[in-house]
Amino acid sequence: MYPNSPQVNSNQPNPFLVSQESELDFRVILFRYLQHWPVILIFAFLGVVAAYFYNKFTTPLFKVESTLIIKDDDKSLGSDIFGSAGFSGLQGRSNIENEIGLLKSYSLAISTIGKLNLNVQYFKEGFYKMVEIYGNSPVLVQADFSRKQAVGGLFRLVVLDENRFELTTEGNGFQLFNPADPNFKTGTGLVLLPKSIYEFGETVSHEFFEFKVDKVSAIPGEIVFFRLLDTPSLALTYSSALSVTPSNKQSSILTLSLETPLRRLGVDYLNGLMETYLQRELDEKNRTSQNTIRFIDQQLSGITDSLRGSENKLQQYRSENKIFNLSQEGSVIFSSLQELEKQKSQTELNIKYLQTLKTYLGTGSTGELVAPSIMGTADPLLSALVQNLSELQADRVRLKANFSDQTPQVRDINARIKNTTDALQENVSSAITNTQNVLADLNNRIRMIERDINQLPETERNLLGYQRQFSINENIYIYFLQKKAEAEITMASNMPSNVILDFAKSGQGPISPNTSRNLIFGLLIGLIIPIGFITVKDFLNTKIEDPKELENQIKVPLIGMVGRNISGESIPVLNNPRSSVTESFRSLRADLTYLSPQKENLTLLFTSSISGEGKTFVSMNMASVFALLGKKTILIGLDLRKPKIAQEFGLKNDVGMSTVLSSTTSWKQVVKSSGYENLDVILSGPIPPNPAELLLQEKFGKIIQEVKKEYEIVVFDCPPVGLVSETKELFAFSDVNFFVFRQGYSMKGNTQILNNLVEKGNVSKIYGVLNDIHMDKGYGYGYGYGYGYGYGYGYGHNSYGYHDEVHIPWWKRAFRRRS
Known part of the structure; x- marks a missing residue:
């Protein structure tokens, strides 16, 4: 991948990192949320409190239940005939969906x-x-x-x-x-x-x-x-x-x-x-009987007057002519004539009923239909059609209680009513014709008997006529009274087909609110809100947080991580040698034996993508950790635009590399002692107007060659490669290069700067370093044994006496700035 360095496959696991990914991920996620435990706990408590008050102030609801049995109606006469012909309404079976619609109907609720x-x-x-x-x-x-x-x-x-x-x-x-x-x-x-x-x-x-x-x-x-x-x-x-x-x-x-x-x-x-509901069903059943009684009462009002008149005439004739009984011959003729007249009266009544039925069908007054069986009409087809039409009408009333005329159910039943009405009209017309033929035959037979009557004496003949008229009216009157009594008995004996199985009853406890469920739900909501907010916040966060995510994004190994410097010292390696941060630099120093084996003299370069990521802090401490080892070390400040080393070592930035490059001053004249053994410093010097041109001089290369001969370890503190261009030229003078990222500060997109350097092949032996690792976010666990602050249980924060940490109050740390 890069010259003079081992090839690194991004798809292979990092040899410097342990492979317990699932455990590490769980710990990282857990610590990411646990650092906000007070907020999560407060929201969980508030969720439970809100659920408690919801239970307290919500009106309890009780569930009341009852049951009904919807019975199947008996099959009507002719239902078998019409069932095969597609007249499903003749089946007489209650439609459960219709009954449900009727029970939920607005009209039934109004009545109740x-x-x-x-x-x-x-x-x-x-x-x-x-x-x-x-x-x-x-x-x-x-x-x-x-x-x-x-x-x-x-x-x-x-x-x-x-x-x-x-x-x-x-x-x-x-x-x-x-x-x-x-x-x-x-x-x-x-x-x-x-x-x-x-x-x-x-x-x-x-x-x-x-x-x-x-x-x-x-x-x-x-x-x-x-x-x-x-x-x-x-x-x-x-x-x-x-x-x-x-x-x-x-x-x-x-x-x-x-x-x-x-x-x-x-x-x-x-x-x-x-x-x-049951009373409505009973009223529908009684409607046929009520229609029959009303029709009979209309007929009786006319026949009563005729009966009374014929009776008076018969009595008057008998009184005036002193004749009360017919002769034997007259009685025989009268008996025959009476039977025919009775049949004629029934036939005329049938014609009248059929004509009335036809009129009702023509005007649409089907609600006033009288059952043919009640009127003595024995035609089974006619009876089945009338009954079918009545049932369809009742079904339409039920449907229209819940649906409009344009719904498919109502349109379907309207079509079935029309088909049944058309079939009934045709059948009625045929029945009228047949009945009129029967009536004509009866009239012929009566005329033949009347010829025999003309042969009787006049007095007996006239008595027979009065008695004949009275007998006709009496038979019709008695027939109507009999049918009326039958209709009244039928109406009195009617019972609803459906039955109440269980009357309404209520449970003892409320079904709402569910106290336990609401408390659990309130707790879950209280947990979900802060956890969801933290998750969304992390998802939208554009800063580098997770070392594993950084490792996956960069195309070079993530060689080390440096913990947060809670001591407040700029150079904890020299001022606090037992701190965990110092140990992280020792670990990084040890790793260099693997990165540059069999090489005593090393030149290290530190850069970053932007200012503020801690490259100066890392370079100073890295130089210091080699000085502690007894290596003759020099730290060279090459950030000519924004120098910081002088301030951290308490030196005056009066001369430095800019002085050497812009004048004839020797580099040895600008070397300053850091105040610590084995560690010298070349500051960047006064800020020049052309820093890039100064570093690109051939003179700079000669100076570095001389420096390398004098010192075992040379450390370059370079400007950010993402901001200036000269840093790319400085890679040619170093043995090992480090690209510094800072947790919670560096942008995720800045990893592309490092990847571009690798892809273009201009840099050899470059590695990533993550600075300022926050232990409280849980990212310190599991990233190698001793790899800096928080990389294991032995070398983490407060590591059981192995490291000394100087804790500074947060309000002081907030005002300290690290390079």
């Missing part, structure tokens, strides 16, 4: 609320919130919803004595309900009701409301709040809150459930809903 009188909610003041009461309110409010009412807002009622109370309004949450347009309410603004005193039983009238308050068990001084609610809004609330589900896919048992803060209210509503 009307029976239970739920239009007034009562409240009492609790310790920290309003508490709704039901069934034992000390007062009873009766509102007149046939006029405009202000609904939704609170009224405050204070009982003054046995007969009087004070009434005011609370807040401005009122809306105006108008019975002329019940589905749309308008805002009333602020309904102001000054403190007004009324008597119990007195009508309270206002521009926006009118109601009456009766005392039930109120005592003087008691305070009651109440709210008026209109029925449409309540119906929408209850229908949406109601849940109706089958026990399983094959079962016809429906479970009705309602979540409510008032168990008794939920029980009353579900029981009332089921009773209303």
Whole structure:
């Protein structure tokens, strides 16, 4: 990869690092979060506290359940015939989905609320919130919803004595309900009701409301709040809150459930809903009988007068002519004629019924249909069609309670009603023609018998005529009375097909809020918020933090890491030799024996991407650690633009490398003692106007050659290679080069500067060094045994007596600056 150095494959593990990656990653991640443990603990505590107060202030909800059995209707006559023809409505089987829709329908909720009188909610003041009461309110409010009412807002009622109370309004949450347009309410603004005193039983009238308050068990001084609610809004609330589900896919048992803060209210509503549902089903069953009775009553009103008139004429004729009975011959003729007349009357009644049925079908008044079997029509096909049409009509009523006319279900059943109606009209027309033929045959047979009647004496012939007319009317009258009685018996014996299996009941404990779950959820939220914030912050962080991430990004080995200098000393190697930072430089010195084996004299170059990453700090201490070993060492400051070495050693930067390069001064004249044994310094000197040109002179190379002959270790403190260009030329004079990064300071993108140097092949033996490792972030664990501050349990922070650390208060460290 680079000349004169071992080839390094970026895909191979770094030989200087241990391979316990999973353990290291876990520790790094753990310490990354644990350094913020106070914040995490505070948020977790706040999450639990918030969950506690949520449980405390949330109104508990109870689940009320009941069950219904939806029974299958018996198959109607002709259902087998029409089932194969595609008339599925003839199957007579209750559609579970339709029944669920009916139970959740708005119209059924309206009927139930009307029976239970739920239009007034009562409240009492609790310790920290309003508490709704039901069934034992000390007062009873009766509102007149046939006029405009202000609904939704609170009224405050204070009982003054046995007969009087004070009434005011609370807040401005009122809306105006108008019975002329019940589905749309308008805002009333602020309904102001000054403190007004009324008597119990007195009508309270206002521009926006009118109601009456009766005392039930109120005592003087008691305070009651109440709210008026209109029925449409309540119906929408209850229908949406109601849940109706089958026990399983094959079962016809429906479970009705309602979540409510008032168990008794939920029980009353579900029981009332089921009773209303069954009564509606019973009303639908009785509708056919009611239609039959109404039709018979219409017919009886006409036949009664005819019967009475024919009876009077018969009695009058008998009295006037002194004749009461027919002769034997007349009786035989009369019996034959009476039977034919009876058949004729039945046939005429059938024609009348069929014509009425045809009229109903033509005008769309199918709700008034009378069953053919009740009227004596024995045609099974006609009876099946009428019954099928009635069932389809009932299904459409149920569907339209929840769906609009444009939904597929309603459009499908409308098409089926039209097909059944068309088939019924065709069948009725055919039946009318056939019945008229039967009637014509009966008339012919009656005319033949009338010829025999003409041969009787006149007196007997006239008596037979009166008796014949009376007998016809009497038979029709008796027939209608019989059918009416049958319809009334049928209606009285009707029972709902569906049955209540279990009446509503409530569990003893609330289902909401779930105290334990909410506390756990609050704890998790309290942990997730700070951890998530830390994670996002780290994800968006553009600074180098993780040594392993740096190692993966650079194309050279990460040879060493230097811990944070908490002692505050600029040169801890010389001033605090037992510190862990000093040990990290010793470890780096030891590694050089592997990087440049069998080489006594070394020239080391230190650079970085930008200023402030600690290259001067690392170069000074690296030079110092060789001086401690007894090596004759010189530190040369080549950062001619921003010199810092003089300040750290307490020297005056009056002469230096810039002086040597810009004049005839010998380099030996500018060498200064650092004050420590075996360590000399050549400062950068006064800042020149052309630092790049000075370092690129041929003279500089000759000076370095002379320096190398005098010293065993030469250390270059170079300017940042990412900012100036001359540093690239200085690599040619060094044996080993170090590119310094600083944790939490260097940008991640700066690694590309080092990679570009390697890719272009201009630099040999260059290695990465990570400076200012933060032990509290957990990055110090596991990166080699003794590789600097925090690289193992033996050489980490406060390493069991092996290192001495001088702790400086944070507020002092904050104002110290490191190069």
